[in-house]
Amino acid sequence: MGKKGYHHGDLRGALLDAAEELVRERGAAGWSLREASARVGVSPSAAYHHFGSRDALVRALSVRVLTRLGERMAQAAASGKDPRGSLVAACRAYVRWTLADPAVARLAFAAPARDPDATIAPHPHDVIDAELDRLAEAGELGPEARPAAEFAVWAAVHGVATLLADGLMRLDTEEAAGEQTERVVEALLTGLRQERGRTWPTPHSTHTERRARDRG
Amino acid sequence: MGKKGYHHGDLRGALLDAAEELVRERGAAGWSLREASARVGVSPSAAYHHFGSRDALVRALSVRVLTRLGERMAQAAASGKDPRGSLVAACRAYVRWTLADPAVARLAFAAPARDPDATIAPHPHDVIDAELDRLAEAGELGPEARPAAEFAVWAAVHGVATLLADGLMRLDTEEAAGEQTERVVEALLTGLRQERGRTWPTPHSTHTERRARDRG
DNA sequence: ACAGGATCTTAACAGCGTTCAGATAAGTGG
DNA sequence: CCACTTATCTGAACGCTGTTAAGATCCTGT
Structure with missing residues (x-):
């Protein structure tokens, strides 16, 4: 869809969605990378193929x-x-x-x-x-x-x-x-x-x- | 000194000092309760006799x-x-x-x-x-x-x-x-x-x- | 069809906040 | 000076975290 179309479709975008949703629900710091990954239905380490770190995910969300x-x-x-x-x-x-x-x-x-x-x-x-x-x-x-x-x-x-x-x-x-x-x-x-x-x-x-x- | 004078003297104040120092050195979120405790020379759980949680320590520091x-x-x-x-x-x-x-x-x-x-x-x-x-x-x-x-x-x-x-x-x-x-x-x-x-x-x-x- | 690379999983690591049972020291009333 | 209470701190343990490495799986280009 957005980026590429392998296993998930657009994991990068989905992780950003999940993170934003979690921030909305629990505050700016009240969530984890693992939680966002789980919400998308993917293992925690999968996120590291799209973001260098949790912090990079946060910065991308900020952008x-x-x-x-x-x-x-x-x-x-x-x-x-x-x-x-x-x-x-x-x-x-x-x-x-x-x-x-x-x-x-x-x-x-x-x-x-x-x-x-x-x-x-x-x-x-x-x-x-x-x-x-x-x-x-x-x-x-x-x-x-x-x-x-x-x-x-x-x-x-x-x-x-x-x-x-x-x-x-x-x-x-x-x-x-x-x-x-x-x-x-x-x-x-x-x-x-x-x-x-x-x-x-x-x-x-x-x-x-x-x-x-x-x-x- | 400040509060009471048992083992440490003023552990509450010392923890606030250490936390403030850590924030200065590594940023608002780049430190841990354990690190502050270690810097004061005390076990991590000792902090819980003066603050209900890490967050309470942060709020006290804010005040x-x-x-x-x-x-x-x-x-x-x-x-x-x-x-x-x-x-x-x-x-x-x-x-x-x-x-x-x-x-x-x-x-x-x-x-x-x-x-x-x-x-x-x-x-x-x-x-x-x-x-x-x-x-x-x-x-x-x-x-x-x-x-x-x-x-x-x-x-x-x-x-x-x-x-x-x-x-x-x-x-x-x-x-x-x-x-x-x-x-x-x-x-x-x-x-x-x-x-x-x-x-x-x-x-x-x-x-x-x-x-x-x-x-x- | 097949090679190669991108994508995801499983397993493991150290470090985190937090809890709890027990040791130790300080204050208190006799 | 003593026992007793209470505050203070330790040590070990819990589940969870971010992150890494090795291997399985799927897509793509030739």
Whole structure:
């Protein structure tokens, strides 16, 4: 089906499915490779023909779900009427996705994808970056405030998402989380737009860096 | 010393020390209870007279380091000249602390302290909350913008810290992280101050909630 | 049809968290 | 100073974990 068609069909994909399901049921760390293998109906060592280690399976899962997050964000952004609404919509999608499956999100954010050919497209960072470009083109963000703004916005949204996902803070409804996200992003944009005469160090997206190093 | 003085003296504290050291050396999950026990010079089962499980040890460690974080923030805030400078100083301390030991910070933020008598004082959330109160008293934050502002500020700072600690983004110097923290907080405050006529759902600090439930 | 390689199984390894019965040391009341 | 209680730690054992190696099985290309 997906990869090749020998004994199982697509064991790699099936293991990722099983692992994701287990993470959803028992938390980011409350499952084992053996359990995922058993759920697929295969021996534990079979997994090692598709992943170098349990950790590699976790990283691959992270890549898969982060890609889905990027797609949701891009989709949400496309439905916005103006640039500002698009950015806010993308950010709301980020938080909505995180809270829909907090354990999966935690695993995804914590697993550093060191795999050189692990491509996340579109990466959440890049969606925010692109939306800020549109905002700048529309004149809603000055040229002196644009640099490093993607770091500021991503950080703010990521903070809302992780604070809620890790249970450090709590909101009563899902809609409340969306409203708070909107508030933070809107306020941040307002503040950034009014900045005057200061430059900021350049932040680097590690995912973009890894991709670039792979090409070069 | 700390607790009691039988065979070891303060095995509980020594185990926390060893665990923290191991987290620093090998990452949040790259160590075992047996290893910490061996480092202290004690059998693995000895730990179970002080912690109900490995997870309980992790939660206790989280409480200990988060308390230190709160103290650092309060200390930094006290050194600020005006309310705004104090809040920014506390936020810079938050990020500085996180980046000084990213693995310890990750463990601390991820471990939910369900222990009823586990008190973190001052809790990072409360430091930010108190500084925002001072800001509001000084008239630098309107009464319509104050509610839920502690959630917005904590989220923004937490996002900066975790994005960098988890390696999702990278900055070249430690000072750059401080500057970006300042930028995000300042811009957010500017934006919040200009909000008009909108109310926000009330966020709850889970740590404060647990404390309150314990008293009642 | 057959060779070769990818795929999966079985068996085994050390290490893990956790439990439990027993040894040892510290505190307590006479 | 003694017995007695209680907290503290040890040693051995349990099932489970990630990982590896050797061998069986199936697919594919020629």
